[in-house]
Amino acid sequence: MAGDSRIHMDHDMEIGVTPSEVKKLPKHMREAQIPTDRTHLIADPAKKPRQRYVQKDGKCNVHHGNVKETYRYLSDLFTTLVDLHWRLSFFIFTLVYIINWLFFGILWWLIALIRGDLSHGDEEGWTPCVENLNSFVSAFLFSIETETTIGYGFRVITEKCPEGIVLLCIQAILGSIVNAMMVGCMFVKISQPKNRAETLMFSHKAVISVRDNKLCLMFRVGDLRNSHIVEASIRAKLIRSQQTKEGEFIPLNQTDINIGFDTGDDRLFLVSPLIISHEINEKSPFWEMSKAQIEKEQFEIVVILEGMVEATGMTCQARSSYLDSEVLWGYRFTPVLSLEKGFYEVDYNSFHDIYETCTPPCSAKELAARLRDSQLFPQLSLFSPEPRHHSQNPPSLRDPLISAEEKEMTAMTATEEKGEAEERGSETINGMAATMEEKA
Incomplete structure (x- = not known):
């Protein structure tokens, strides 16, 4: 028993499954558990790990280099400020206000210097442009008080300074624009929809197994918040290298993976975790890929979940990806959903857990051909070309793989039936020969 469990663990490590993710089979599956072929080719060269195109957290692993037309970023200044990192946003936020206060402080100081308020401000009968403004520091403080509308009441503009009144109007207008822009940038940055995407979960692994007599590629998505994603939709892309018939090499070719676009299954009601299924049919890029071929291929599946945040109405997008080593065959x-007293409960501790199931290692194309053959010739097995007992109910994909003992019993029965047929045939021939001799 210890050796058997060690073999199971070694196999899980080979295919990239951690022991904590593989759970024991459900109760209804334990009775039909049948050993499968776990052999692999030792001589096969080790496959190089593929560089991710999209990280697990949804960030795209693409860096833009040699961008010469940098002026395009300034043409959309608001989006540029929103896309900056937080440390740069705080630095620019502080720098813009300080520069604005300094700029108008210098103008107020120049007006006072040109009018002579700095030298004659203490004389009786002299009316300055701004009372109690006698240095550059006081001019800078007056600029801050004017733009922030603090109003301490110590420094105040007089009515005998038309240039000061004009400057006051200009500072009030420009100050409002600066406030609106900077506060708006900070508000949009705080309420960005990508922060809502942090509570959208994708399973660590994608699996391939039989569902309704067809091979399907499946992964799980879930939402941790009670506020739902409105009009949620999901789509997937297969990214792999491709060479055209003309010899052109495309390093990151993108191919759509149909996960219910034609049937509407891509529109999700994401209240509880859902298993998203891609049926591997004639239009699927995995149609002719068997288990052995998928293990040799290098590809990446990018999953994109979109919808509107219920609280703000803003569009949210969450992304994740699965490398070829993270797509497991036969799981x-x-x-995770259980019925409690008066409500349904979701156990997120088992969100990423998978279990092994009986799945034929052939491609979906070969499996469909075997299914058609089984409908035409019910005595043929879908999973094995060896003969089986005839029964009233034709075999289906839901039947488990036949064991070695069943194969031996079937072969022995077929041999006995063949021997009996040969004996009956020889008896018939001998009887016909005797009849012909009597007539002669």
Whole structure:
């Protein structure tokens, strides 16, 4: 038993499954558990790990270099400020206000210097442009008080300074524009929809197994918040290298993976975790790929979940990806939804858990051909070309793989039936020969 469990663990490590993610089979599956072929080719060269195009957290692993037309970023200044990192945003936020206060402080100081308020401000009968403004520091403080509308009441503009009145109007207008722009940038940055995407979960692994007599590629998505994503939709892309018939090499070719676009299954009601399924049919890029071929391929599946945030109405997008080593053949997801007294409960501790299930290693194309053959010739097995017992109910994809003992019993029965047929045939021939001799 210890050796058997060690073999199971070694196999899980080979295919990239951590032991904590693979749980024991559900109760209804334990009775039909049948050993599968776990052999692999030792001589096969180790496959190089693929560089991710999209990280697990949704960030795109693409860096833009040699961008010469940098002026395009300034043409959309608001978006540029919103896209900056937080440390740069705080630095620019502080720098803009300080520069604005300094600029108008210098103008107030120049007006006072030109009018002579700095030298004659203490004389009786002299009316300055701004009372109690006698230095550059006081001019800078008056600029801050004017733009922030603090109004301490110590420094105040007089009515005998038309240039000061004009400057006061200009500072009030420009100050309002600066406030609106900077506060708006900070508000949009705080309420960015990508922060809402942090509570949208994707399973660590994608699996391939049989569902309704067809091979399907599946992964799980979930939402941790009680506020729902409105009009949620999901789509997937297959990214891999491709060479055209003309010899052109495309390093990151993108191919759509149909996960219910034609049937409407891509529109999600994401209240509880859902298993998203891609049926591997004739239009699927995995149609002719068997288990062995998928293990040799290098590809990446990018998953994109979009919707509107219920609280703000802003569009939210969450992304994740699965490398070829993270697509496991012959597994299913452990159920996470249970019925409690008066409500449904979701166990997120089992969100990423999977268990192994009986899945034929052939491609979906070969499996469909075997299914058609089984409908035409019910005595043929879908999973094995060896003969089986005839029964009233034709075999289906839901039947488990036949064991070695069943194969031996079937072969022995077929041999006995063949021997009996040969004996009956020889008896018939001998009887016909005797009849012909009597007539002669």
